[in-house]
Structure formats: C-alpha cells, structure tokens
Amino acid sequence: MPTIAVDKAGLFKALGQDYTTEEFDELCFDFGIELDEDTSTSQRPVVNGKQEPPQLKIEIPANRYDMLCFEGISLMLNIFRGKRTSPDYRLVAPPEGELQVLNIDKETARIRPYAAGAVLRNIKFTKESYDSFIGLQDRLHQNLARQRSLVAIGTHDLDTIEGPFSYEALPPEKIEFVPLNQNRSMTGAELMKFYENDRHLSRYLPIIRDSPVYPVIYDSKRTVCSMPPIINGNHSKITLETKNVFIDLTATDRTKLDICLNILVSMFSQYTEEPFTVEPVKVVSPHNHQSRETPDLTPRETQAEVSYINNCCGLSLSPSDICTLLKRMSYTASPSRASPDLIDVRVPPTRADVLHQADIMEDVAIAYGFNKLPRSFPSKSGTIAQPLMINKLSDIVRLEAAMAGWSEVMPLILCSHDENFAYLNHSDDSNTAVRLANPKTAEYQVVRTTLLPGLLKTIRENKHHSVPIKIFEVSDVAFKDLSLERKSRNERHFAAAWYGKSSGFEVVHGLMDRIMLMLKSAFVTGEEGLAKKGVQEAAYWIDEVNDPAFFPGHAAAIHIRIAGKEHIIGVFGILHPTVLEKFELRYPVSTLEMNIEVFL
Secondary structure, rough: EEEEEEEHHHHHHHHHOOHHHHHHHHHHHHOOOOOEEEEOOOOOOEEEEEEOOOEEEEOOOOHHHHHHOOHHHHHHHHOOOOOOOOOOOOOOOOOOOOEEEEEEOOOEEEEEEEEEEEOOOOOOOOOHHHHHHHHHHHHHHHHHOOOOEEEEEEEEEHHHHHOOOEEEOOOHOOOOOOOOOOOOOOEHHHHHHOOOOOOOOOHHHHHHOOOOOOEEEOOOOOOOOEEEEOOOOOOOOOOOOOOOEEEEEOOOOOHHHHHHHHHHHHHHHHOOOOOHHHEEEEEEOHHHHOOOOOOOOOOOEEEEEEHHHHHHOOOOOOOHHHHHHHOOOOOOOEEOOOOOEEEEEEEEEOOOOOOOOOHHHHHHHHHHOHHOOOOOOOOOOOOOOOHHHHHHHHHHHHHHHOOOOOOOOOOOOOOHHHHHHHOOOOOOOOOOOOEEEOOOOOOOEEEEEOOOHHHHHHHOOOOOOOOOOOEEEEEEEEEEEOOOOEEEEEEEEEEEEEEEEOHHHHHHHHHHHHHHHOOOOOOOOOOOOOOOOOOEEEEEEEEOOOOOOEEEEEEEEEEEEOOOOEEEEEEEEOOOOOHHHHHHOOOOEEEEEOOOOOOO
C-alpha cells in the first residue's frame, strides 16, 4: 500500500484541530487508514540550511486513489468527522462559451488509442498545493497507471498555448520540440537517446521506443504540448503563477484514463475561483467512436440491500441510519421507494473503487465504527457461495475425464512462440497470440492459444514412466481480440493426449464421445441407416480435416449444433511425426482439444 507524507501543521490546520500522535492514529484507524510515522519525534533532515517541517506518513489502502494527496486526505477526513459535506462537482462552460477541443488522429490507434482532457480555470497555486499537484500525478503514474504504460498525464499553462489541440502519432524524426526544463530542441529519436541514462525518465522509454510512430499533442499553432508518456514540452510548463491549467491524458486503457482524470480534477478543483468546478474538453475521435466531453463527474447511481448490510455487519440499522452513515463516507444516499429493503446510493466520481454493494457495506462498517461492531458471529451469512458457470462446467468435464482413467496436469499458461506455432506446424498471422512485451526467457514469449504444447512438454518430461501415458487439462487459452477494450479474450478449453506404442486414436475418440454424452450431446452420422432422427437440441458429428499438426487422413474436426447454430469446437487426431520429433517424443501421440464454452 502507498505511504503518503503530508505536512503535519498543514493537515491539522485543514482539519481545524490539533491532535496528539495517539489521537490522530486513532482517527486514522477509525477511517480505515494507518498512521505509519510522525516525524516530529525523530531527527529530520536539513534542506538548504532549514530543517524539514514535521510530517505525518500515512499508509493509504491500495484502492483509495482519491487519497493519494494532501487534498484527498484532508477532504475525506473532514467529511468523515462531519465538518463538511461531500462536494458537488460541477462542469462549467468557459467564459467565452466555446469548449477547448482535442482532435484525435486515427493513427494514434497504433500506439495509445485513447485521450481525454480538462481545464482547471482560475486556479490559485501555493508552493504546497503546486507540489501536491505534481505529486499526485506521479503517484497515479506509479500505481493506477502502471508506470505510465496504461495512462500518461500532462499538465500545461493554458495561457501559453491555444486550442484546438490535436493528438497525433508521427514518426519520431518528424517530432521536434524543447523538452521540459531543457533549452534546446530535439527530435523524438534524439530525445530517446538523450534520456536513456536519466534516472527518472529512462524507465518509461521502452513503452514507445520500438514503435514506428510516437504519440504527440499539438496546439493550433503546431506547438508541441507533450510527447506522452515521456515528457511535456517546455513551452507550456506550469508554474506557481499559472492561472489556467490544461490537462491532457493519453492511454491504452479507457477505464483507467477516466479514473485518473476524475481524481486529478476532483482533488484540485477546490483551488479554482469557484471551488469544485471543472471546465470540460470536447474530445473528437470519430474513427473509433470515442467522441465525447471529458471529464464525466456525474455520480454513479446504484443500490444496496439493507438486509445484506445488516447481516454482514451483525447490525439492525434502519435505511435512514445507513444513509446517515454513508454521508460520512462521501456518498449521497436515501431510502429507495422501490423497496424498504433497498437504499439508493450515489457514488461520487472520486470513488472508482466502489464496484459492488460489498464495498458500500464496508464503508457503512467504517462509519459505524469497527470497534463498535458486535463481536459475536452473525447468525446469518450475508453471502452465498456459488461457482462461476464456466468453472462449474470445467469441474464436470474434469471429473468425467478423471473417472475415465486419465490424469490431470496443470502446465504453465505461457510458452515459447515456436512451441505454440512452429512445433505444431502452424504459422503465426500476428493476429492470434498475445505476446509478452519484454520476455525474460525464450521459454515464456506468448500466452498459449492451444493446450497441446503444455501436454506434449509434460509427456516429454515424463518419458521414463511406463506407457501408455494418458493426460488431460481443462484451462484457459488466450486470443487477441481488438474489438474488446483489453484487446484479448480468454477461452476455456479441454484437451487430452495419449502417448503409447500404438496410436491410441480410438481411445481419444472414445474419451471425446464420453465427454459429449455427459454434456448431453447426441452423435449424428450421415451413414445410411444410422442417422438419428429427432435430435434437435444438441448434436455433434465429425468431419475429416487437413491440419498440418496431424498425420494426413488421421484428424477430424468436431462439429456441434446447439439450438440450431453450428459451431466447430475442436479437433482430434494422430500427431504428425515432425511434431513428435520437435517435442522429442518417440512413440505415437493422439490428442483431442475442444472449446467447452459453447456448452454454457
């Protein structure tokens, strides 16, 4: 969990009360955070001939990104103590009426496809608030943004640049500007070389170094604002005198992008001329249908069950009591008109960690007081254990294969590129497998797209055992899927391998028939006199397939029809001798692999 150091005198002034170390430690515990150290009782360093003022080092839960700065800690503690109400964050139009515009070029999809922006108008910085503003960006970069790989934040003095702004992706030689705190202009390629030994920035260079294009943000006069995720331009750097701040964010993950933007503007909008107001930016991105106005500070509406909260906490609170407690945790809540067992909850934009009513229940417990909760075990459970359907189906298939005499194995999900493709006589189209960006060894380069390499490597390492060897696995494979936000998807497969002095084709075929029978799928055939009539719900059949991983004429694709829709769910057969040679196997191997998610 991150530890945040804040000025002791400044925090107590913001809280309107002085505390002893013990009293403040108790307050932190009540709120669910922890006082790690009070430096007033220890020797403090001397900086520029002046001793560092006393600090409080506070350990913040990893999910509370809104408390990664002085402003968030003081605000949440004041709301918790009833000294103020939760802020009403509002979006306001600029004085001239026209929003700043950020145009996103379609080429950015090649490197960092998402962008957003906001303006903090008429903000007043002090030395302390300025340092906190920069510090929050750094902490978001290190934690939520995963070392800037997911999100990069840039801040600029809006009075030195002019919109509309454009977010583009260009070859590094075509990008030229003066980086922050430097005095000479550099191209993108020169900048990479210049900062490769920099203690702070060198860690971010690999994010874009090998890309043919680098992301860059220009203003209307083609002045470079920033080259994310590396560095801002010196032209638009903010200072203590900055009055209007333009914030840009670029990202590979839109969810993290929105969270970072909301937290940054929410925390520092309190310093604007009209507190807690933010000027939105119009993002124009028609190529990926991401055009919108950012940020969206509308509270999220959800509901929580009164009975669930009371059962989990061992309490008997009324809906009104729960709503009162939630106000101490910066929520807005009211009893629901739909049911006496529900409360309507409005989650503030700073609370991205609230995903389920369990999170709301936890905050009710914090507001009520951990030490006040009944110490007896609740008479009723607030949860009902239930497996995910895909895991339940996997267990059914796993049990059936084990009862048929096959042994389960659990290889690693990572493998080498050759094991996943070349060893199986398959080619890589670059659109199938998820690659590791910086693999430590050649053995772990891609996320497997088939379970076969793991099974064959398991047999290879156990060749000294008696034959036949019959093993299976039920686990996930992964595929690239550019239509999804994560750009990949998991798929649950079942695979089995027979290794023996005979091919074992009929044994693998029998295992497939047994699994299909257990999944209530009837076998259908086109042979005369054998066709099954009236099979409508789930039926399967096999057709010969030409797969280079298998011996010619000894492989078949598995077809299934469920609710009138046909799917090809897998393949089985005798592996080709070249495959056996690459995996150092001397006896024949028959394998089966199929996708079981279609049965859900």
